[in-house]
Amino acid sequence: MAETVTLTIDDRQITAPKEMVVIEAARRAGIEIPYYCYHPYLSIAGNCRMCLVEIEKAPKLQIACSIEVTEGMVVHTGSKNVLDARAGVMELLLINHPLDCPICDQAGECRLQEYSLAHGSGTSRFEHEKHHGRKNVDLGRHIVFDEERCIKCTRCVRFCDEVSKTGELALLNRGDETIIGVFPGHRLDNAYSGNTVDICPVGALTLKEFRFRSRVWFLEQTPSICPGCARGCNVTVWAREDRIYRFTPRENPEVNKVWMCDEGRLSYLPLVARERLLEPLMDGEPVRLQDAVDRAANLLGGVGERAPRVGVVASPRATLEDLALLRRLCEATSATDGIPRFERGEDDDLLIRKDKTPNLAGARLLGFERPAAEVLREAAEGKIDVLYVMDEDLFSPAADSDEGDLARRAARKVRALIVHASFRDRVPSQAAVVLPAAVYGEYEGTYINFEGRAQRVRASMRRAGRSRTHLAILSAVAQRAGWGEWAREPSDVWKEAQALAAPLSGIGYDDVGTDGVMITGKGESG
Amino acid sequence: MSEPILLANIGEPDSQTLEKYRSSGGYEGLRRAISDMSPADVVEEVKKSGLRGRGGAGFPTGVKWGFVPKDSSKPRYFICNADESEPGTFKDRLLMEQDPHAVLEGIIIGSYAIGAREAFLYIRGEFADSYRAMAAAIDEAKHASLLGMKILGSSYSLEIHLFRGAGAYICGEETGLMESIEGKRGHPRLKPPFPAAVGLFGCPTNINNVETVANVPLILRKGAPWYAEIGCERNTGPKLYCLSGHVKRPGVYEAPLGVRLHDLIYEHAGGMWRQGLKLKAVIPGGSSTPVLRADESDIDMDFDSVAKAGSLLGSAGVIVMDETACMVDSLLNILKFYAHESCGQCTPCREGCNWLVKIVRSIEDGKGKSADIDLVENVAGNIMGKTICPLGDAVAMPAQSFVRKFRHEFEEHVRLKGCPLKGAH
Structure with missing residues (x-):
């Protein structure tokens, strides 16, 4: 336990760790001190002056973001001096601000709006020409900058200096001509640039992929996990009417602090752009779901002939629960199994993992260790009769190494190919049965990240068309194949997963919570 | 008018040369400090003199030197702030241009007192003559073993870096100046921490105005008691006053701290520049200090008296305005x-x-x-x-x-x- 001090904030006795700044000590005690430039994961700049508070015995108001708590300190956050100072700062921040809220993307989540309501005076005494700046400045691949809205809090500059460590941004010029800018010939194009938009407290930095798409108050927020790589950054999914509009990072000090990479942030875009498979297919023709399930069950069960040799290719993008049922399918059919890798680039020092799937560790926990290539090679060599593939991206021409090529060869060779597919574009024409699978955002379950942390992914949309979750598809096939009644709810399947994977014992489905839970003894093994 | 002390060399031929400076006792203060006194003794001597910082705040110099921690494992730095930019202020420039060795000796003594092995002299960019004079003085001092390795044969060594500003007033603010030396934008830092603990390059740092350091050789040469006799209570020593505006003879004038403001205006500077026009207002300490009406302006020009009158002595940049000033x-x-x-x-x-x-x-x-x-x-x-x-x-x-x-x-x-x-x- 760190050393603590006792201080008084607004007549309340508060105990806080030594070296904590007043603004944090107050926040933990439920006392809100307004601020713009302060950010708990960045260095202290102290430039906005919004958090000025009165500290007894100090000769003048002090900024709560930089003053550390001391024993016996007495702080007033609501005295007349403090309220006047805040109103003064609010007025000054707005004199050159365009007040273009009706066309500003930040509306609804803007600190200027919120604090104007809480701490502003309602009117301005400024009657002169405002200082004008450039609009729609193209700062980088994803970022647009509005000079006039900027309040020069320098959070974005500090982010690029301290977190992404790429240093593209700086303050330029002086006085009220001060602006944020990039160095000549450079652009704000680092792998984490979208975070500058999140931390911009006003509408100065906006994301090209989200701006003008929706008012934020129309969007429903769901706490979930980014599916873009093995880090499993905690995110909030913002959706409306079965469509995802954006991901924003959600704080988890153990996983991603409050950041996420641009690639993960935009990983929902293919969900919108790619054409969904909305109905089951048999030999390329749309059919009823029941017929497709029957056919799959028959092929796997080998009705009327000797048991087929089954090969299963699991997906590290499926949830732990999906994979638990797939494991049962493997057992029921005595299948040989494998798992593909979707890797690109290199791990970096911050968040990005080269494993571009969210649940490889979960798949391994359930015994999916063998490389998919081995199963596919067997299939391509005619040693497998029925190939059951959980993720049609296996067939992607872009799939890494030989896997895509092997998969396409295997598809041509096997007697029957059964595929769970969410999109139309990569389904091989040879597939005997294609079962329409729900996409990210339509299902709930558990991912285990590369560090062995189980995290909960949640649904924020209804399933499209006649698509079903992997769980529903697998349990329907099991039922038709006569393997018994399998659980379909993730929380029930979790118990089955526990039976299959010892490290999960003692951890309930709900224990995963919003912050995740470490699975003991399970880390990345290679 | 008393004999000038700080400006004794000014106006003499070759006043900027080492030979001339030494002929009137120059570097005797340094010799005494280094051969007869410990750094702590020097700090004590400056404390006893009562010298207060001439940059504007008037903080006791010796006390400030004492703030630099002696047990730090990091290097300590001494900075002389020569970024004189406050409108109405032009005294440091005169010292650097015409008596650079006095400034240099003060820097060396101050550096010795706080245990600095490196010192920085940050000169306002526009002060080309000051820069040239100081650079020449540093060269001369090095050749005479007054600077560099083993000063005057002692174990004490000091390197001085000359640094020219690039034209921003804010770089005269002590932490903005440090940022500037570090190659960054001249943005003042949050305080605390203060420079004595975390200053230049994150190391303990002491920063002093040009006029302040120019006083130090006098104190060491002639002793704190002699120095403390000049001026008035709690405001000791000679002071440079910069007279500008509607006076007959604008310029830098030396007088003991506590000189009457009206003496400066009417005696030293010769009174109003045009016959028949009356004094309307005076800014006593550079353009940032509160203005005084004519009827408030017959005051003593020391730190405490000007504060009592509702303004500040500041940099002693006295800006005089007659009735024609709007x-x-x-x-x-x-x-x-x-x-x-x-x-x-x-x-x-x-x-x-x-x-x-x-x-x-x-x-x-x-x-x-x-x-x-x-x-x-x-x-x-x-x-x-x-x-x-x-x-x-x-x-x-x-x-x-x-x-x-x-x-x-x-x-x-x-x-x-x-x-x-x-x-x-």
């Missing part, structure tokens, strides 16, 4: 300077300075309303004491004092819809 226009001129020099880092100064310019300009141009007069005071109040560095106060203090003391002139502008003194001078 106080609205004068304020506008001051505000424009600070709006231009605001670093833009913190909200009140960045946004407030130029707003003040806009309001006061509209009053001067005859477009002001009477509510604007209160607005000037109020906006200045929203800057005062709420900024990262003292530049905010430097703009707020003149704004508030001009309006409070010459409110009738502002009202007259509003009433007449224009400046009654336009073209009067």
Whole structure:
């Protein structure tokens, strides 16, 4: 336990760790001190002056973001001096601000709006020409900058200096001509640039992929996990009417602090752009779901002939629960199994993992260790009769190494190919049965990240068309194949997963919570 | 008028040379410090002298030197702030141009006192002559073993880095200056931590004004008791006063601390520049200090007396205004300077300075309303004491004092819809 001090904030006795700044000590005690430039994961700049508070015995108001708590300190956050100072700062921040809220993307989540309501005076005494700046400045691949809205809090500059460590941004010029800018010939194009938009407290930095798409108050927020790589950054999914509009990072000090990479942030875009498979297919023709399930069950069960040799290719993008049922399918059919890798680039020092799937560790926990290539090679060599593939991206021409090529060869060779597919574009024409699978955002379950942390992914949309979750598809096939009644709810399947994977014992489905839970003894093994 | 002490060499032929400086006792102070005294003894001697910082704040120099921790594992740095930029102030420049060895000796003694092995002299970019004079003095001192390795045969060594500013007033603020030396934008730092603990390159640092360090050789050469006899109680030593504005003989004048302001104006500077025109106002300590009306201005020019009169001795840049000066226009001129020099880092100064310019300009141009007069005071109040560095106060203090003391002139502008003194001078 760190050393603590006792201080008084607004007549309340508060105990806080030594070296904590007043603004944090107050926040933990439920006392809100307004601020713009302060950010708990960045260095202290102290430039906005919004958090000025009165500290007894100090000769003048002090900024709560930089003053550390001391024993016996007495702080007033609501005295007349403090309220006047805040109103003064609010007025000054707005004199050159365009007040273009009706066309500003930040509306609804803007600190200027919120604090104007809480701490502003309602009117301005400024009657002169405002200082004008450039609009729609193209700062980088994803970022647009509005000079006039900027309040020069320098959070974005500090982010690029301290977190992404790429240093593209700086303050330029002086006085009220001060602006944020990039160095000549450079652009704000680092792998984490979208975070500058999140931390911009006003509408100065906006994301090209989200701006003008929706008012934020129309969007429903769901706490979930980014599916873009093995880090499993905690995110909030913002959706409306079965469509995802954006991901924003959600704080988890153990996983991603409050950041996420641009690639993960935009990983929902293919969900919108790619054409969904909305109905089951048999030999390329749309059919009823029941017929497709029957056919799959028959092929796997080998009705009327000797048991087929089954090969299963699991997906590290499926949830732990999906994979638990797939494991049962493997057992029921005595299948040989494998798992593909979707890797690109290199791990970096911050968040990005080269494993571009969210649940490889979960798949391994359930015994999916063998490389998919081995199963596919067997299939391509005619040693497998029925190939059951959980993720049609296996067939992607872009799939890494030989896997895509092997998969396409295997598809041509096997007697029957059964595929769970969410999109139309990569389904091989040879597939005997294609079962329409729900996409990210339509299902709930558990991912285990590369560090062995189980995290909960949640649904924020209804399933499209006649698509079903992997769980529903697998349990329907099991039922038709006569393997018994399998659980379909993730929380029930979790118990089955526990039976299959010892490290999960003692951890309930709900224990995963919003912050995740470490699975003991399970880390990345290679 | 007493004999000059600080300016004794000024105006002499070759005053900037080492030979001339040594002929009148130069570097004797350094010799005494290094051969006879420990660094702690030097700090004690300066404390006893009562020397207060001449940069503006008037903080006791010896006490400040004592703040530098002796047990730090990091290097300690001594900085001499020669970024003299406050409007109405031009004393440091004179010392550097004409008596550079006095400045240099002071830096060496100060560095020895705090245990610095490296010192920085940060010279305002426009001061080309000062730079040349100081660079030449450093060369001479090195050749004479007064600087560099093993000074005067002792075990003490010191390297001095000359650093030229690039034209920003804010780099005269001590932490803005350190940022500038480090190659960054001249943005003042949050305090605490203070430079004595975390200064240049994150190391313990002591920073002193040019005039302050120029006093140090005198103290070491002639002793603290001698020095403490000059001036008045708690305000010891000689002081350089910069007289400018509507006086006959503008310039730098030396007098003991506590000299009467009217003596400076009417004796040293020869009185009002034009016959028959009366004194209207005086800014006693550089443009950032509160203005005094003529009837408030017959005061002693020491730190405590000027503060008692409601202003500050500051850099002792005495700006004198006669009846032809429009106080609205004068304020506008001051505000424009600070709006231009605001670093833009913190909200009140960045946004407030130029707003003040806009309001006061509209009053001067005859477009002001009477509510604007209160607005000037109020906006200045929203800057005062709420900024990262003292530049905010430097703009707020003149704004508030001009309006409070010459409110009738502002009202007259509003009433007449224009400046009654336009073209009067």
